[in-house]
Amino acid sequence: MDRPAPVSPCHCLALRQASRRLTQHYDQHLAPTGLRTSQYGLLRGLGRVGPISINGFADIMVMDRTTMGRALHPLTRDGLIVAGPGRDGRTRSLTLTEAGQKRVEEARPFWERAQRTFEERYGAVPADDLRRAAERLALSV
Numbered sequence: 001m002d003r004p005a006p007v008s009p010c011h012c013l014a015l016r017q018a019s020r021r022l023t024q025h026y027d028q029h030l031a032p033t034g035l036r037t038s039q040y041g042l043l044r045g046l047g048r049v050g051p052i053s054i055n056g057f058a059d060i061m062v063m064d065r066t067t068m069g070r071a072l073h074p075l076t077r078d079g080l081i082v083a084g085p086g087r088d089g090r091t092r093s094l095t096l097t098e099a100g101q102k103r104v105e106e107a108r109p110f111w112e113r114a115q116r117t118f119e120e121r122y123g124a125v126p127a128d129d130l131r132r133a134a135e136r137l138a139l140s141v
Contacts, residue, residue: 015137022118029114033107040111042071043080043096043104051095053086062138075100 008014026037035043045061046052052060058068072094075081080100086093096104119127 025118026111026114029117030107030110033103033110035103035107038071039075040104040107042075043100046081046094046096047101047104051084051093053091053093054083055091057094 008017023037026040030037030040033040042061046057049057049060054068054072055065058065061068063071072081072083076083078099079097080103082095082097083092084095085091122130
């Protein structure tokens with residue numbers, strides 16, 4: 001039997017626990033696609049902003065450069081993204097491939113179901129409020 005996470009007075013710990021629980025929820029829904037929530041988010045994000053430098057994309061995704069590199073490796077290996085020369089020759093530029101775009105489109109209904117079931121359980125308005133609060137937090141700390 002799953003026990004609820006203990007309440008913590010630490011804002012960081014409480015948010016990390018909630019984030020892990022929510023990630024598990026989305027991962028369960030995305031499992032049939034072969035993508036994890038983090039991978040789906042990177043592919044969708046790159047589709048919105050790419051082509052873009054690795055450092056620029058890491059900044060947008062609020063990831064450090066090393067973590068970004070590790071996260072991109074399987075996506076590059078699987079041909080979903082390509083890293084090519086950047087504008088100045090010293091940087092690398094990321095682009096979503098046609099296969100990557102197709103994978104995002106195939107996974108989208110699974111992601112939408114994860115969104116819908118989360119909103120059904122948590123409430124659509126509180127979920128939207130939570131997302132907006134998370135966005136403010138990401139921009140303020």
